[in-house]
Amino acid sequence: MELLLTNLAHGFGVALSLQNVSFALLGALIGTAIGVLPGIGPVATISLLLPITFGLPATTAIIMLAGIFYGAQYGGSTTAILLNLPGEVSSVVTTLEGYKMARNGRAGAALATAALGSFFAGSIATVLVAASGPLLTQVALSFGPADYFSLMLLGLVIACVLAQGSIIKAIGMVVLGVALGLVGTDVQTGQQRFTFGIPELSDGIGFVPIAMGMFGIAEIVLNLERPEAREVMKTKVGNLWLTKEEFRRATPAVLRGTVVGSFLGILPGGGASLAAFGSYMMERKMSAGRAQFGNGAIEGVAGPEAANNAAAQTSFIPLLTLGIPSNAVMALMVGALIIQGIQPGPRMVEAQPDLFWGLIASMWIGNLMLLVINLPMIGMWVKLLQVPYRFLYPSILVFCCIGVYSLNNNVFDVYMTILFSVFGYFCSKLKLEPAPLLIGFVLGPMMEEHLRRAMLLSRGDAMVFLQRPISATMLGIAFAALALMMLPNIRKGKDKALAE
Amino acid sequence: MQLKINTKDVVSGIFLVLVALIGLYLNQDHNLGTARRMGPGYMPMLVFWIQVGLGAAVVFFGLFNGPDPLEKWTGLDMGALAAGLAVGWIVWKVAPSIAPIFGQTYYAVGVGILAGMLVISISPGWRLVGLINAAMAVFGLLLDQVGFFAALAGTILVSAAAERTQTLKGTAGMLVFLLVLCWWVFIYELDIRVNLWPQF
Numbered sequence: 043m044e045l046l047l048t049n050l051a052h053g054f055g056v057a058l059s060l061q062n063v064s065f066a067l068l069g070a071l072i073g074t075a076i077g078v079l080p081g082i083g084p085v086a087t088i089s090l091l092l093p094i095t096f097g098l099p100a101t102t103a104i105i106m107l108a109g110i111f112y113g114a115q116y117g118g119s120t121t122a123i124l125l126n127l128p129g130e131v132s133s134v135v136t137t138l139e140g141y142k143m144a145r146n147g148r149a150g151a152a153l154a155t156a157a158l159g160s161f162f163a164g165s166i167a168t169v170l171v172a173a174s175g176p177l178l179t180q181v182a183l184s185f186g187p188a189d190y191f192s193l194m195l196l197g198l199v200i201a202c203v204l205a206q207g208s209i210i211k212a213i214g215m216v217v218l219g220v221a222l223g224l225v226g227t228d229v230q231t232g233q234q235r236f237t238f239g240i241p242e243l244s245d246g247i248g249f250v251p252i253a254m255g256m257f258g259i260a261e262i263v264l265n266l267e268r269p270e271a272r273e274v275m276k277t278k279v280g281n282l283w284l285t286k287e288e289f290r291r292a293t294p295a296v297l298r299g300t301v302v303g304s305f306l307g308i309l310p311g312g313g314a315s316l317a318a319f320g321s322y323m324m325e326r327k328m329s330a331g332r333a334q335f336g337n338g339a340i341e342g343v344a345g346p347e348a349a350n351n352a353a354a355q356t357s358f359i360p361l362l363t364l365g366i367p368s369n370a371v372m373a374l375m376v377g378a379l380i381i382q383g384i385q386p387g388p389r390m391v392e393a394q395p396d397l398f399w400g401l402i403a404s405m406w407i408g409n410l411m412l413l414v415i416n417l418p419m420i421g422m423w424v425k426l427l428q429v430p431y432r433f434l435y436p437s438i439l440v441f442c443c444i445g446v447y448s449l450n451n452n453v454f455d456v457y458m459t460i461l462f463s464v465f466g467y468f469c470s471k472l473k474l475e476p477a478p479l480l481i482g483f484v485l486g487p488m489m490e491e492h493l494r495r496a497m498l499l500s501r502g503d504a505m506v507f508l509q510r511p512i513s514a515t516m517l518g519i520a521f522a523a524l525a526l527m528m529l530p531n532i533r534k535g536k537d538k539a540l541a542e
Numbered sequence: 543m544q545l546k547i548n549t550k551d552v553v554s555g556i557f558l559v560l561v562a563l564i565g566l567y568l569n570q571d572h573n574l575g576t577a578r579r580m581g582p583g584y585m586p587m588l589v590f591w592i593q594v595g596l597g598a599a600v601v602f603f604g605l606f607n608g609p610d611p612l613e614k615w616t617g618l619d620m621g622a623l624a625a626g627l628a629v630g631w632i633v634w635k636v637a638p639s640i641a642p643i644f645g646q647t648y649y650a651v652g653v654g655i656l657a658g659m660l661v662i663s664i665s666p667g668w669r670l671v672g673l674i675n676a677a678m679a680v681f682g683l684l685l686d687q688v689g690f691f692a693a694l695a696g697t698i699l700v701s702a703a704a705e706r707t708q709t710l711k712g713t714a715g716m717l718v719f720l721l722v723l724c725w726w727v728f729i730y731e732l733d734i735r736v737n738l739w740p741q742f
Contacts, residue, residue: 094732208551210603214558214596221565221589228572228582235582236568259678263671266705432708433716436701439674440694440720443681448734453648456682460655460675467671471613472554490585502578 050172053399057407062105065098066404069106070411073113077130078121078423082438084114084130085477086261088374089253090438092381093445100382101397105404107378111371112164112354112405115314116412119156119347120423123149132314132350135322139335139342146338148288150280155292155340156347157416163300163348164409167355170304171362172402175391178363182388188496188506192516194489197366199520200309201481203527212478215469219482220489222247229491242454249377250446251455252483255462256469256476257370258442262435263467282417291331292344298324299348307353308360313369317353318346355405362398363388366485370477373484549612551604558597565590615667622665626672630658643687652683670704677701689739694724 056062076087088107095103118130123140136156143152185193202212225236226246237243284292302324303317322342326332329341358375360366365387367373379386384394391398416423446455466476500506508514565586575581634654637644644650656679663672677700684693698720702713728734 097732208600208603208607210596210599211551211554214554214593214600217589217593217596218558218561221561221586221593224586224589231573231582233572233582235572235586236565259674263674266670266674430707432702432705433712435674435705436698436716437720437723439677439701440681440697440724443678443693443697444724444728444734447681447685447736448728448732451735453652453682453685456678457648457651457655460659460678463675463678464671472550472557473610474554486589493585494580497577497580502576504577 046172046176049176049395049399050403052395053172053401053403054407056101056396056400057105057403061099062102062400062404063407065102065106066109066408067411069109070113070408070415073110073115074117074120074412074415074423075426076110077114077117077119077133078426079429079434080121080127082261082434083257084111085253085370085374086258086438087114088371088378089250090258090441090445092250092253092374092378093449095378096381100379100384100394101400103378103382104375104397104401105408107375108358108401108405109408112351112408113412113415115351115354116157116160116416117423118350119160119343120153120416120420121427123152123156123343124424125427130314132318132354133347134315135318135346136343138322139339142336142338143340143343147280148338148340150282151284151288151340152343153420154282154284154417155288155344157413159292159296159299159344159348160351161409161413162296163303163352164355164412165406166300167304167307167352168402168405168409170356171359171405172399174359175363175398175402178359179388179391182364185388185512186496186510187492187499188510189512189516191489191492191496192507192513192520193364194366194485194492196516196520197360197368198478198482198485199523201368202478203523207473207475209524209527211473212475215474215476215478216482219479219484220486222252222479223483223486224490229487230494240454242450242452246487247483248449248455248458249374249381249483250449251458252462253370253374253377253480254442254446255459255464256466256480258438259459259463260466260470260476262438263463264470265431266435288340291329292340295325295329295341295344296348298329299345300352302345303349303352304356306349307356307368309368313357313371314350314353318350321345321349351409358401358405361386362390362401365390365488367481370480373480376484546606546608548604548606548608548610550610551607552601553612555597555600555602555604558600559594560597562590562593562597565593613667616665618665619667622662622668626658626662626668629661630654633657649683652679655679656683673704674701677704685736687737687741689737689741690729691721691725691738692740694721 072087073084076082076084087110091107095106114130115132118128118133119136119140122128122133122136123144126137126141128134128137140152143149198216202209202216225243227244228235234244299321302321306317306320307313322345325341325345326335331339331341335342357368357372360368361372361375367376376386384390442459443456446459447453449455469476496506507517569583569586569590572583572586573581574583574587631654634650637650637653644653656676659672659676659679662668663676677697680696680700681693684696695717698717702708
């Protein structure tokens, strides 16, 4: 406990430096902005800004990128409540009750509930990250290569099980991602694999061109294909204060949402949108105000908003302790860390205390900033909504172009981005999810290394994966998760739960 | 079981299998090694065989869990796609013999992509995807020789052509605003190393 406090104090020392505070604020502002704007999400934005963060120290870069991610959770709720238009996937369920509250003249109360609930949940989840980090790290240090391999396999399987749509298609995309990760120089022999003699490919396919093409550019095309349906703001924001009655009803919902969100955020493939939905289902079943659901029940805003923010924070746990990304944003964080020369994994807490504790402290500071950014300054964000998409997409496009070029000062990366944007566009037409591909791409090279090492240690005996207890447990869970999804009833339940 | 074809899944599955087969073919160059000492070809072999299996499974289940047809792409769309691929490929191969500049680094690739994208954007179904990607190709082509500002302007104008609600005045305002913004962020603040003006 005492150690935890010392470490946190150290973290605040790092996070409160002028540079880190200003970049946390910048991240929070950008996050809120893209959260408010429908049509551009945290994945596209973070891949857009990755090249720009190269010049920053590692800690500062990660603090800013993290700020974008959880900032988007705050911003997304604003549009959901005021316009019935979710700024992010994770705030889809907020539209259900939040917009009704706004129609009833309680827009201000809904916004305040969302912001305060998010802040509370974010604070609790941050403490959870701080407490569980060193614990999990201790466990992870006893992992051998075989255990790592199985753990990553489990991560990939769960990411697929929880992905939208068909599971085998998701697994197919993961495997395709792993295959793309094979391109480049083989680490152990130095042989070039699948490079077609192109020198730019000898370091592997760039991570940014894939992410930016599939999530950034392809998304622009898909957004333009849908006709713009943005209604003019009719609702007044009104009084931001909650009534005593509302406060009494929202509090337990926020508490429940925090618990649900913290848990679902840790799961690979989980993250903010699943958490929000889980909490909504829970509130509709068990909250005291369940009779009012559908007519603007405050629990339906408080629970999911707390849950999505809690999940946004706790999804950092697998990344910071095991080095395993649980969703596409975390896969980008791995990319950012590797580019900075830091290998994500259990040794990070010891080797990079500034980064680990500084990031945790900055999350709390960031949440506090977001409270201020979102409540008193709500009018500014509503104005931002009036910028039409026809002005936004050329801006996103040129930022992508310059960003991707400045990776290596080479136009080759621009053309790779084009390739992946076309690929991403056709994937979406075939209902192939891009997120599993990105996770597979990031984990693939690490899995190969651990597989080769494990097999070398076991003298070529594949049974090692079943003989080591940790590894066997992971494989067992992965197998059980897959088997469960084969049952028609559970699959239908999942499809329904993710249909939103 | 009744045959209800999910065309999206069948096409996805065939795509996965095809990519995996190409991968297996290319992987013949790599030494497999043994299970104990895996060579550079071992992991690709595992990955691509798994992918073949998954792709086949996607095709198989796709025969029953439909119907989910593809988008209504017309004959014009399909023709434009084929023509775009052909034109892009020919331009890529021929460009270096037309002007020496296209022999340097990736200019031929860029011109090929640009030509191909413009051809597919003729059909209504691909207009957006063609023009947005053509706009990126313009950036790649112009940046090194004609400079930062010209490349940005080209990208903005081509991408603006994609959306029919753009007005002349709106586009002009956006152009000026973005040029100033990008100069401030990338040149003044971040100081990236690019040519700002045409090189002679």
